[in-house]
Amino acid sequence: MNRLRYLILLLAFVAGSQIASLAGDAPAPVPHPRYVFFFIGDGMGLAHVSMAEALLAERHGKTGIQKLNMSTFPVMTFAATFAKNRYITCSAAAGTALATGEKTSINTIGMDSARTHPLRTIAERARAKGMKVGIMTTVSIDHATPACFYAHQPDRNMYYEIGTQLLSSGFDFFGGGGFKYPTGKNKDQPDLYQAVAAKGYTIVKEQKVFDTVSVRSLPMMVVNPVLSASSDMPYAMDSVSGSFSLSGIVKKAIEVLDNPKGFFMMVEGGKIDWAAHANDAAAIIGEVLELDKAIGYALEFYRQHPDETLIIVTADHETGGLALGWAGTQYESDFTLLDRQKVSSDLFDAKMKAYKKRTPASMVRFDSVMRMVATDFGLGADIRLSKCEEEQLRRAFRISMSGEKESLCKDENTVLFDIYEPIGVTARRILANKAGIGFTTWMHTGSPVPVRVIGAGQELFNGFPDNTDIPKNIARLLRLPEIK
Ligand SMILES: [Zn+2]
Structure with missing residues (x-):
């Protein structure tokens, strides 16, 4: 492209359609959305x-x-x-x-x-x-x-x-x-x-x-x-x-x-x-x-x-x-499992907070919490939990109820729960993983x-x-x- 032609095209772009038409074979007028x-x-x-x-x-x-x-x-x-x-x-x-x-x-x-x-x-x-x-x-x-x-x-x-x-x-x-x-x-x-x-x-x-x-x-x-x-x-x-x-x-x-x-x-x-x-x-x-x-x-x-x-x-x-794909489900996915989740993290975590507030520490029960998990995520109800998944929820329950981080080192705790309510976030992650979805970070x-x-x-x-x-x-x- 010679310099003159380049200059004309440049001017055409800057000044819009009128100048563009003077350039003969110049490109179509520059659009002008409103x-x-x-x-x-x-x-x-x-x-x-x-x-x-x-x-x-x-x-x-x-x-x-x-x-x-x-x-x-x-x-x-x-x-x-x-x-x-x-x-x-x-x-x-x-x-x-x-x-x-x-x-x-x-x-x-x-x-x-x-x-x-x-x-x-x-x-x-x-x-x-x-x-x-x-x-x-x-x-x-x-x-x-x-x-x-x-x-x-x-x-x-x-x-x-x-x-x-x-x-x-x-x-x-x-x-x-x-x-x-x-x-x-x-x-x-x-x-x-x-x-x-x-x-x-x-x-x-x-x-x-x-x-x-x-x-x-x-x-x-x-x-x-x-x-x-x-x-x-x-x-x-x-x-x-x-x-x-x-x-x-x-x-x-x-x-x-x-x-x-x-x-x-x-x-x-x-x-x-x-x-x-x-x-x-x-x-x-x-x-x-x-x-x-x-x-x-x-x-x-x-x-x-x-x-x-x-x-x-x-x-x-x-x-x-x-990511769409998770190590534990290999090449399988079933996104409709997510439809089993009835409430967002906002509402479930608020429910857990309310449960902890109204229940004395000596009265909290894993089974009671699991009923909430079953209702809101289907986990342990129509969606079967593996032994390993149940153990993850049990650990989240212990940590959530005691407020202690067990023997977890700080890094592991961050990777597992970050700032989130341990049971809710564990249930969400198990459900997502079962659907074939992975998260790498918070x-x-x-x-x-x-x-x-x-x-x-x-x-x-x-x-x-x-x-x-x-x-x-x-x-x-x-x-x-x-x-x-
Ligand atoms: Zn952000």
Whole structure:
């Protein structure tokens, strides 16, 4: 390619379709989406999605996969996720990469790795362009991933400070979990919900209000009526009554944010990561399916505006080292065994805590606990336990009830239970293993994550991008302005 032709092509890309047409045989006009959906499955590696797809197929008696919405996208590749100062990243560094196009250090929110300068995010730049902006998540709204799109703080644990930056973001829609510390860690700061309302946001906490809000209610903050102590939403598999769903919130966001200047939405499936940390395969599937249902609403919108919509689905990192295949089951798998699990780690561990609280130490019985395990996991009931598996549960029982770590050395204890309730985590792992699923860790891994794309500009995402390339591509396609 001679230099002149190269220059023309470059100009064509920069200035868009008019100049491209002057170049004669120049490539097709650069797409210009107006509606961007950025879905981030926190911790959602390839196996997390494949496991859900394999289970759906098996439920219909088939070996193979039943594709989720996200797997129908024409572009699928993988992105590298490493942080500036550590190969295995965290949600703050990875969220910053996905929001700003810059690598940063572990635990940093929207700032450079030295934590001295804020890095502007594609959400802030979209707002500066006049687009409407929505941020949604199943975990608290000040958690690392959502925070990376509107806040700039040296540490992800500065929840209250992050919350104050939500206030000044000027974004149009927040939805999902609430503030982790609405009045600060010491409960001595002005209430963030009151401050949000004072800024003119409609705060939506009830179903009947949720059903009636419209574009006239913007800006708004949807706070799930049912929140845990950490202000996250319940797991989808627990179907807690009175809870909103992530997909329902996304559907509402599409309805109210649709406008001629376009919108940018970031939607996080935040508890895919939490379930994977807890090695809870059934809860992972529930969260992946719920995120995919939300993606289904985005796809409906895309079909109405195919030339102006771009949908990206990716993850910040993989969690759990999840593999389809486990040493003990060799080449066999039966994912439908996971359907036997009735409650998530959140609910089962809460049940165990309640049992320990109401039962004097001299009265606790292995048989009583095993009845709970049988009801909630099928283990020891319709799913037979081997001697070895029963012994694992017995040991977990002893450790759980005594609070002591027996003769286990620290490393072994970490590998077996980490921070989790020993019986619950042992039951979940036995069930997953019997299904043919293995976890290598309670933490994140450095495996590259899938990137799935459909819509205007999809070709730009091909190859093996770095996670920072994703927001750079979005900014190019949207022609986002640089801002200070
Ligand atoms: Zn995590």
